[in-house]
Amino acid sequence: MKKILLLILIVLVGINFTACKPEFASPISDGDYTSGNADFSKYVAVGNSLTAGYTNGTLYKSGQSNSFPSMLAERMQLAGGGAFTQPYLDDDTKDIGGMVLAGNPILTPKFIINASSGGPEPINDVPTMDVTNIHPGPYNNMGVPGAKVFHLAAAGYGNVANLALGAANPYYVRMASAPNTPVIQDAAGQNPTFFTLWIGNNDVLSFATSGGVGVNQTGNMDPSTYGPNDITDPTVFGAVYSQLLDAMTANGAKGVVATIPDVSSIPFFTTIPYAPIPMTDQNTVDALNAAYLQYNQGLQLALANGLITAAEASKRTITFALGANALVIEDEYLTDLSGLGLPSIRQTNADDLVPLTAKAIIGTPDPNNPQLINGVTKPLEDQWVLVKEEINMVRTAATAYNATITQLAAAKDLPVADMAATMQQMSQGLATEDGSIYTADYFNGDNLDNLVFGLDGVHPTPRGYAIIANKFIEIINKEYKSNLPLVVPATYPTFDILSSN
Amino acid sequence: MKKLLVVLVFLSIGSIYAGGYRVALQGQRMLGMGHAGLSVFSNTETAFFNPAGLSFLDKNFSISFGVSGIMSNVKYQNAQYNQTAGTNDPMGTPFYLYASYRTSDQVTLGLAVYTPFGNSLEWDKDWAGSSIVNSISMKVFYIQPSMAYKFSKHFSVGASLIMAYGSVDYNKNINRYLTDESGNRTDATVNSGTVSAAGYSFSMAYKPSDKLSMGLNYRSSVVLDAKYGKAEFNDVPSFLAGKLKTAAISAKLPMPAELGVGLSFKPLKKMLVALDYNYTYWSIYQELKIEFKNGLPPSVSEKNFHNTSTFRIGAEYVVNDKINVRAGYYYDQSPSTEGYFSPETPSLNSNNYTFGIGYQMKKLAVDFSFLYVDGIERTDYTYVRGEGPSAYRFGGTYVSNAIIPGIGLTYSFDK
Numbered sequence: 001m002k003k004i005l006l007l008i009l010i011v012l013v014g015i016n017f018t019a020c021k022p023e024f025a026s027p028i029s030d031g032d033y034t035s036g037n038a039d040f041s042k043y044v045a046v047g048n049s050l051t052a053g054y055t056n057g058t059l060y061k062s063g064q065s066n067s068f069p070s071m072l073a074e075r076m077q078l079a080g081g082g083a084f085t086q087p088y089l090d091d092d093t094k095d096i097g098g099m100v101l102a103g104n105p106i107l108t109p110k111f112i113i114n115a116s117s118g119g120p121e122p123i124n125d126v127p128t129m130d131v132t133n134i135h136p137g138p139y140n141n142m143g144v145p146g147a148k149v150f151h152l153a154a155a156g157y158g159n160v161a162n163l164a165l166g167a168a169n170p171y172y173v174r175m176a177s178a179p180n181t182p183v184i185q186d187a188a189g190q191n192p193t194f195f196t197l198w199i200g201n202n203d204v205l206s207f208a209t210s211g212g213v214g215v216n217q218t219g220n221m222d223p224s225t226y227g228p229n230d231i232t233d234p235t236v237f238g239a240v241y242s243q244l245l246d247a248m249t250a251n252g253a254k255g256v257v258a259t260i261p262d263v264s265s266i267p268f269f270t271t272i273p274y275a276p277i278p279m280t281d282q283n284t285v286d287a288l289n290a291a292y293l294q295y296n297q298g299l300q301l302a303l304a305n306g307l308i309t310a311a312e313a314s315k316r317t318i319t320f321a322l323g324a325n326a327l328v329i330e331d332e333y334l335t336d337l338s339g340l341g342l343p344s345i346r347q348t349n350a351d352d353l354v355p356l357t358a359k360a361i362i363g364t365p366d367p368n369n370p371q372l373i374n375g376v377t378k379p380l381e382d383q384w385v386l387v388k389e390e391i392n393m394v395r396t397a398a399t400a401y402n403a404t405i406t407q408l409a410a411a412k413d414l415p416v417a418d419m420a421a422t423m424q425q426m427s428q429g430l431a432t433e434d435g436s437i438y439t440a441d442y443f444n445g446d447n448l449d450n451l452v453f454g455l456d457g458v459h460p461t462p463r464g465y466a467i468i469a470n471k472f473i474e475i476i477n478k479e480y481k482s483n484l485p486l487v488v489p490a491t492y493p494t495f496d497i498l499s500s501n
Numbered sequence: 502m503k504k505l506l507v508v509l510v511f512l513s514i515g516s517i518y519a520g521g522y523r524v525a526l527q528g529q530r531m532l533g534m535g536h537a538g539l540s541v542f543s544n545t546e547t548a549f550f551n552p553a554g555l556s557f558l559d560k561n562f563s564i565s566f567g568v569s570g571i572m573s574n575v576k577y578q579n580a581q582y583n584q585t586a587g588t589n590d591p592m593g594t595p596f597y598l599y600a601s602y603r604t605s606d607q608v609t610l611g612l613a614v615y616t617p618f619g620n621s622l623e624w625d626k627d628w629a630g631s632s633i634v635n636s637i638s639m640k641v642f643y644i645q646p647s648m649a650y651k652f653s654k655h656f657s658v659g660a661s662l663i664m665a666y667g668s669v670d671y672n673k674n675i676n677r678y679l680t681d682e683s684g685n686r687t688d689a690t691v692n693s694g695t696v697s698a699a700g701y702s703f704s705m706a707y708k709p710s711d712k713l714s715m716g717l718n719y720r721s722s723v724v725l726d727a728k729y730g731k732a733e734f735n736d737v738p739s740f741l742a743g744k745l746k747t748a749a750i751s752a753k754l755p756m757p758a759e760l761g762v763g764l765s766f767k768p769l770k771k772m773l774v775a776l777d778y779n780y781t782y783w784s785i786y787q788e789l790k791i792e793f794k795n796g797l798p799p800s801v802s803e804k805n806f807h808n809t810s811t812f813r814i815g816a817e818y819v820v821n822d823k824i825n826v827r828a829g830y831y832y833d834q835s836p837s838t839e840g841y842f843s844p845e846t847p848s849l850n851s852n853n854y855t856f857g858i859g860y861q862m863k864k865l866a867v868d869f870s871f872l873y874v875d876g877i878e879r880t881d882y883t884y885v886r887g888e889g890p891s892a893y894r895f896g897g898t899y900v901s902n903a904i905i906p907g908i909g910l911t912y913s914f915d916k
Contacts, residue, residue, distance in 0.1 A: 020904075021576070022575070022876060022900040022901050023576075024878060024898060024900050027578065028578050028580050028585055032580060075583075078583060431891070432893075433581075434894045434895070435884070435891065436888065436893040437889070437890070439889075449676070449888055449889040450888075450891075485580065485581060485582050486581060487582070488629070488677070490893065491677050492678065493678060493680075498739075499740040
């Protein structure tokens, strides 16, 4: 009997302990994360493609779900944050992005890596999203790919009738609460308690990525006259930006604004070196130098006649040698010597930036004259190179924008996320908090795991957006005394690698 | 015999998250008193604790069998990233079988079959540390024949051979992001196959009086060298299908040597107190290197274990002719070095509380034991490779416990 009693006792003790799982001294619980003196209950993100979650050349469903505002909102939800809606993309059934208008493709689908050919290329598929499949917002994520600062305040930017005029945006057409309601009205009209505003990149970027074929509109105060690839006047930028900030803070919302990166902070301009032409055969080198001999002699003649400086003569002299060679390009900023029968051409140098898009044409035969090779015997046109003068225009404007952003933010007591610095690091290589190292050696093929920019060379991958989200979190926590947890960049995707396309 | 071996291999073994992957459950009577059995020579369990002590057993023939049920839990959290996870470990059932036979006044033969090492963890699938481990199941058992030689009334020595058998099944995700086309995380399962190796042990028993005894035991290390293992890859995206194919692998898994000294005495007529000290040579486990024979680079994770000490105390009280009650405590050190703490062996320093009761009939004795392992919370990390050239840090706070009831039977007689 005694034995049985003791046995029962042991069993009871055992059961008691079984119910007892290990517990932390201070377990993570819902109450651990606080918003500090911010209020995350209604977060609205305003911006362009970087806010929308655009990556790998387009906006697609899974890219959108990994937008940086979506990551932020998910963290905010641990500290009183509310629901976070993003523009409807359910009709992107293949998760490839791109867009059609009345059945005709108007935007290409996402870039992928084709493992059989090695390079990035658009996925071989047809987009399913139609511009006219309108799901009126407003949405918490008011990022509109392609938007410039003044677009956010423009009426009719969501009107499909304006598409043909270039005064509307297919993404905004689909998401605007009404065709003529400006983006900022849809954003501010939600009465946000918290916002992020990151705008201005396209005001210089489209000029840069187009190789400087647009116009520097500095001095022109009427943005309705600007072309798509123009540089926005800094005064116009400041006036609109101020208006945007007033709208967003009208009800006392707090938030963060972000600076815009330098043009050299995107792999789009840093991937192709200025001297990408390899030469291994002395006969070819000799033949090329012979072909440009007449041009080089002409330069000496122009110099002797005082038409150009010695510096320009030297800059324009074209020579090839064994090893890596610079590209032959057209340069509109050279002295016009057509009177002597000399074209305005020269070879690229370290001051030039070659856009990633030139990769497809460098070294290929000229379609009009297959005897000529692009960048070697056929000078590349203006759009394929961003020359020093153009880079300076971009830098001057961007510097002015960032000064304005910083100044206007200070006046509203808003913290500034220095995305110019963050994207500089992202393009040059950085280590995240957990020690993962991401490199800048873009497209070398061996380090696909260690890149944070997508295949368009301009936009981060979701993994890159996670780094950006962490930067925002850091600044929000610091400024507003909140303690939002970070995200782990490595757990986010990059781009698709397909065995064939 | 061979059939028995096969059966034994398939019994699973759980880990108790203390002292690396050592599973110290080698006798219900001794476990009731803190597993301090190096100098207690009154039960067949000494065939494991101190084979020299077989010389001092009362009966000429004795056989013991026992089994435990390990119910364990590990939890993980990291507030910086809002990560929480836990394990849902299958119940481990380590066992032992001991026999002794006195052939002459001097010589006693012993046989011990037991499960000194093991690990059984099942983390939440695709949890934050899944690139280190999703699940692991390690099963090791030793077969140890011994001979004890009694030099005098008070002193004996023992020597043993050890045949070790083991297998490991280990699943982890390839890295923190790779998925197949449907979004399933790509993972690898490594299976060592059943591997065997040999070792030895020697021991000394000294019993100057009925009230005092001392013991020493050394058990050698055994390295299980899996030369013909296999790695399989699951949920592989098609562009990697040619690279991540089923591959032959090899890996070495060391079982550390252990040195123990013990002392027991009777402060009261009805009470026995035992003290043990174990020193485990965990520094043998420096890295886990899996070499692939299909051209993939080897997978190396640094372990950098250090040697550990375990301090044990236990007591047994004779209630009457039939009933003994026991209690014990031991403190177990984790061999994990700071900066190398990995969730695939989340070994914490631990306080261990044991209770037991024995019921003696004429020839048969029944022993119940109960062990509660209270792992001491630890915040630590490890560096992980496998995502390009750089290693990244993974860590957080871990806590664990285990509840381990056990039952043992001993049958002894004098011919």
